[in-house]
Amino acid sequence: MLKIPLVEPGTVGPCPVASDALQGIKRQQTNPARWNGAGWPAFVATLRAGGVELAEGSVACGVYATDAGGTAYGLPHGVVIARNAGQVSFLLKTAQTHRVPVTVRGGGLTTEGESVAFGGVLLDMIGMSRVVSIDAAGLTVRTEAGIFWHSLAEELRRENLDYLSAPLNMTSSVGGTLGVGGIDVNSARLGCSADQAISLQVVTPSGEIVECSDSENGELFQRVILGYGQFGIITEATLRIRPYTPLRMYYYYYSSLRVAIEDLQILDRNDASDYSGILTIMDCAVNLLVAFDSDEREAAFHAHWKSRLRGYGETGFALCMAGHYALRPWKFREALYLLQRKREVFPEFRRAEYMRDKKMYDRTVVFSRAVWKHWGSKQMVIPDLATPADKFIEAVERGNAVCRKYFTHYTLYCVGIKLRPEHLPHYEMSCIPPGAEGWAYGCEFEPMIEGGIYSRDHFQSFKNAIYDIGVDMGASYYRFGGMMKGYIRRVFGDALVDRHLAMKRKADPAMILNRDVIF
Amino acid sequence: MPATLAKAPAAPRDFAACSGCSLCLLVCPMWRRHHDPRLTPEGMAKALQCGATAADLADPVETCSLCGACDPVCPERIDLSGMVMELRHQLAGALPPPGLPPMERPALFAELQARMQHEERPAGPSQVSLRSDTVFLPGPALRADPAFLERTVALLNLPVFADDGDDIALALELGADIPQTRLQSFVDSLRGHSIVAADGLLLRQLRRWLPGSKRMGLGAALCSRAAVRSNLAATDLYVIEPRACHADYERMVIYYNNLQIEIGCSLSLDLQRIAIPASAPGLRHRLGLAAADDDTQARWILRGRTPERIVVEDLADIAAFRRITDIPVVHLAELGGDPTMIRKTARAFN
Ligand SMILES: Cc1cc2nc3c(=O)[nH]c(=O)nc-3n(C[C@H](O)[C@H](O)[C@H](O)COP(=O)(O)OP(=O)(O)OC[C@H]3O[C@@H](n4cnc5c(N)ncnc54)[C@H](O)[C@@H]3O)c2cc1C
Numbered sequence: 110m111l112k113i114p115l116v117e118p119g120t121v122g123p124c125p126v127a128s129d130a131l132q133g134i135k136r137q138q139t140n141p142a143r144w145n146g147a148g149w150p151a152f153v154a155t156l157r158a159g160g161v162e163l164a165e166g167s168v169a170c171g172v173y174a175t176d177a178g179g180t181a182y183g184l185p186h187g188v189v190i191a192r193n194a195g196q197v198s199f200l201l202k203t204a205q206t207h208r209v210p211v212t213v214r215g216g217g218l219t220t221e222g223e224s225v226a227f228g229g230v231l232l233d234m235i236g237m238s239r240v241v242s243i244d245a246a247g248l249t250v251r252t253e254a255g256i257f258w259h260s261l262a263e264e265l266r267r268e269n270l271d272y273l274s275a276p277l278n279m280t281s282s283v284g285g286t287l288g289v290g291g292i293d294v295n296s297a298r299l300g301c302s303a304d305q306a307i308s309l310q311v312v313t314p315s316g317e318i319v320e321c322s323d324s325e326n327g328e329l330f331q332r333v334i335l336g337y338g339q340f341g342i343i344t345e346a347t348l349r350i351r352p353y354t355p356l357r358m359y360y361y362y363y364s365s366l367r368v369a370i371e372d373l374q375i376l377d378r379n380d381a382s383d384y385s386g387i388l389t390i391m392d393c394a395v396n397l398l399v400a401f402d403s404d405e406r407e408a409a410f411h412a413h414w415k416s417r418l419r420g421y422g423e424t425g426f427a428l429c430m431a432g433h434y435a436l437r438p439w440k441f442r443e444a445l446y447l448l449q450r451k452r453e454v455f456p457e458f459r460r461a462e463y464m465r466d467k468k469m470y471d472r473t474v475v476f477s478r479a480v481w482k483h484w485g486s487k488q489m490v491i492p493d494l495a496t497p498a499d500k501f502i503e504a505v506e507r508g509n510a511v512c513r514k515y516f517t518h519y520t521l522y523c524v525g526i527k528l529r530p531e532h533l534p535h536y537e538m539s540c541i542p543p544g545a546e547g548w549a550y551g552c553e554f555e556p557m558i559e560g561g562i563y564s565r566d567h568f569q570s571f572k573n574a575i576y577d578i579g580v581d582m583g584a585s586y587y588r589f590g591g592m593m594k595g596y597i598r599r600v601f602g603d604a605l606v607d608r609h610l611a612m613k614r615k616a617d618p619a620m621i622l623n624r625d626v627i628f
Numbered sequence: 629m630p631a632t633l634a635k636a637p638a639a640p641r642d643f644a645a646c647s648g649c650s651l652c653l654l655v656c657p658m659w660r661r662h663h664d665p666r667l668t669p670e671g672m673a674k675a676l677q678c679g680a681t682a683a684d685l686a687d688p689v690e691t692c693s694l695c696g697a698c699d700p701v702c703p704e705r706i707d708l709s710g711m712v713m714e715l716r717h718q719l720a721g722a723l724p725p726p727g728l729p730p731m732e733r734p735a736l737f738a739e740l741q742a743r744m745q746h747e748e749r750p751a752g753p754s755q756v757s758l759r760s761d762t763v764f765l766p767g768p769a770l771r772a773d774p775a776f777l778e779r780t781v782a783l784l785n786l787p788v789f790a791d792d793g794d795d796i797a798l799a800l801e802l803g804a805d806i807p808q809t810r811l812q813s814f815v816d817s818l819r820g821h822s823i824v825a826a827d828g829l830l831l832r833q834l835r836r837w838l839p840g841s842k843r844m845g846l847g848a849a850l851c852s853r854a855a856v857r858s859n860l861a862a863t864d865l866y867v868i869e870p871r872a873c874h875a876d877y878e879r880m881v882i883y884y885n886n887l888q889i890e891i892g893c894s895l896s897l898d899l900q901r902i903a904i905p906a907s908a909p910g911l912r913h914r915l916g917l918a919a920a921d922d923d924t925q926a927r928w929i930l931r932g933r934t935p936e937r938i939v940v941e942d943l944a945d946i947a948a949f950r951r952i953t954d955i956p957v958v959h960l961a962e963l964g965g966d967p968t969m970i971r972k973t974a975r976a977f978n
């Protein structure tokens with residue numbers, strides 16, 4: 110019989126998931142148990158006496174009931190909107206004393222409930238959305254960490270500047286992204302968003318306000334970067350930025366995913382493009398995006414690399430497909446779907462107001478609006494895998510087979526992530542797969558729900574099947590936000606997880622901060 | 629609002645469809661000013677999903693300026709400004725809780741109701757002989773400045789429609805009831821005409837009430853006159869009236885894009901190509917119950933920009949900019965110096 114160990118309230122007991130514990134067991138989504146509310150009134154009284162505004166009630170809490178994933182549901186006891194580091198510090202100190210869990214939320218774009226509070230306080234970081242200062246000469250920006258990347262881009266553009274890399278999603282917050290990774294179509298050259306952070310202001314779980322960087326309080330910095338909010342709340346960040354440049358986009362079409370990935374990796378290895386990524390439409394219609402913001406690299410691409418790519422241009426591919434389906438008339442539904450996607454989605458990427466002289470302005474706006482319009486819904490089911498370069502094709506093909514089994518239509522989004530040797534300590538127990546050198550590769554598997562009705566179990570089984578590939582191949586999960594707690598030990602092993610758990614216990618004695626995410 | 633005319637086919641989805649993507653929040657002036665997720669269209673939509681009532685949402689509903697910026701960005705095609713108008717309507721009609729005295733309404737409501745019930749509206753002016761004529765609805769702000777109105781009318785070379793629906797526009801703003809007979813007579817009188825309206829909110833509703841009609845905001849109409857357009861300069865900052873722009877966004881975003889390419893001026897658009905309102909007065913401000921709007925919006929439009937001149941479509945924006953800058957601010961109508969150059973052109977109509 111399964112023995113459930115007694116756990117002291119406010120602490121986390123031994124992990125019941127042994128490395129092989131879940132094999133063969135039919136899995137279902139299980140939300141963490143809701144915190145029991147012990148001591149809540151005294152906690153609230155202390156907070157309010159200290160001038161912190163805390164909202165309670167079904168509406169105030171209900172709006173935070175789920176995240177972008179829409180499969181995990183939980184209610185906080187109360188909500189605090191972050192205003193400044195002092196307020197966050199007071200909140201955490203009080204929470205430690207009263208052993209009240211605090212769940213931090215930025216854009217809330219997690220998909221496994223990591224930014225959902227199962228009781229306790231939900232701290233909404235987007236209240237801290239000011240840009241503190243821009244150093245145009247030194248190419249850095251200091252910003253409050255609740256700011257959305259898009260709002261940061263708006264401010265930077267007034268000085269003709271831009272951030273380096275951020276999720277292709279305008280409403281991810283800076284703090285939430287630095288905590289989980291952040292992949293852009295330029296990550297194969299520039300690394301993930303977390304690599305762009307120079308220093309952070311962090312409120313530790315016990316409420317200290319600490320400035321940290323690789324050279325100042327380096328250990329805290331290394332744990333907070335890519336740390337899933339376990340070791341502190343990021344309240345401000347100094348990031349590298351750059352002059353703004355529009356892009357010239359090229360699209361190549363493939364009928365083989367494998368060939369497209371090989372070409373993507375050739376481009377990345379040879380530093381042959383500024384931006385690159387793969388977006389599939391169907392198994393037999395795969396789009397490799399190649400883009401440039403530097404004329405030299407674009408010229409070099411045309412001189413040396415373009416002819417080596419095995420993909421077709423749009424017209425060439427349309428002709429190929431026409432021939433393909435003419436010989437297979439029974440596949441007319443597939444052809445119709447392809448045509449429909451082309452008609453609906455392609456114009457989004459060519460809207461006149463974002464194009465000048467054949468260059469695309471504000472790619473994140475273009476991509477993000479298209480993503481939300483064509484893939485968005487109340488349930489974003491996007492499990493992902495991150496692997497070293499040499500294992501990537503196998504991981505993607507296996508993941509693609511899982512998609513085929515569970516859904517009629519789906520999209521894969523693949524991108525490279527340049528690794529910085531000097532950032533190795535940041536990568537420990539993170540989305541960066543152990544053992545990756547040079548580049549890691551990420552693939553996101555996104556079913557097209559298309560108004561279909563699927564049970565939560567169906568979604569969850571699908572995600573588990575993808576995550577299982579990661580365990581089997583020794584991979585990681587490139588947003589990692591997509592990784593479920595039950596997988597952590599299986600992926601990283603007991604020794605590493607226990608070491609991090611010991612650090613967590615030391616930093617967060619009452620285990621209150623984002624406690625259901627990792628440990 | 630009478631259901632027959634107010635519920636429009638152009639509003640295909642309601643708050644229940646909100647996925648929480650936050651795209652609407654990025655463009656909302658309430659958000660820019662307060663950085664409070666409750667004071668956003670997303671906050672309202674999600675709260676309604678959780679069972680909030682109009683009374684629970686009184687703060688954001690009254691703070692909203694009905695600029696319409698949130699409508700075109702919503703990937704779920706939720707009619708967000710329509711949602712706020714509906715909530716205002718519910719608030720305006722809300723009964724006090726049992727046992728409490730009747731709620732205090734500003735006298736404006738009663739006056740407006742009386743006007744709409746009793747006032748005999750003049751028919752269109754005699755120049756409007758054909759149903760196909762384009763007519764101009766100037767609205768109260770222009771009417772309050774007869775010289776300016778005369779200049780505008782000369783530039784547009786359009787007849788002023790005597791019933792410009794100012795009471796209906798005000799009722800829309802306040803959430804007051806519009807008697808069915810009043811609305812019907814207004815809409816019927818405009819049927820068949822092409823319409824130029826200075827009030828962006830009225831224009832928004834006319835799209836629903838008169839589907840298929842040709843409508844245009846004052847800014848686009850003036851700008852289609854050569855006398856005006858030829859005086860725009862690449863060094864100008866052109867400030868768009870947001871309501872009219874967002875009410876017909878798909879067409880207007882292309883229109884302004886072309887204007888920018890032609891003139892080279894900068895526009896008051898954000899990176900999502902949404903018109904940034906230069907001021908964002910909420911209901912209380914419009915009712916005179918709150919102090920004037922602050923300068924957050926106008927300052928944000930100007931941040932990092934050093935135009936030689938600011939050209940506005942909306943008269944109210946002149947004051948907003950003059951409060952914060954010495955850069956000359958002019959209305960589009962002031963650009964058309966030489967009335968002999970006025971050419972009648974229907975180019976900007978669809
Ligand atoms: C439609 C869609 C598209 C996406 N596209 C991309 C993409 O292109 N690239 C990519 O990399 N990701 C993508 N993602 C994933 C998502 O954008 C990232 O996970 C994102 O960076 C999370 O940011 P957030 O602000 O939403 O964080 P949240 O989801 O709010 O939080 C993430 C984690 O960090 C913690 N946290 C939040 N804020 C802080 C803080 N200030 N300090 C400490 N901890 C904090 C939370 O508790 C949580 O555990 C996408 C997601 C969706 C739904």
Ligand code: SF4
Pocket residue numbers: 655656657658668669691692693694695696697698699708709712908
């Ligand atoms: S209409 Fe304007 S002010 Fe009102 S919610 Fe929408 S964007 Fe915000």
Ligand code: SF4
Pocket residue numbers: 645646647648649650651652653669670673701702703704705706708
């Ligand atoms: S843009 Fe639409 S779907 Fe997205 S948060 Fe706003 S209301 Fe909801």
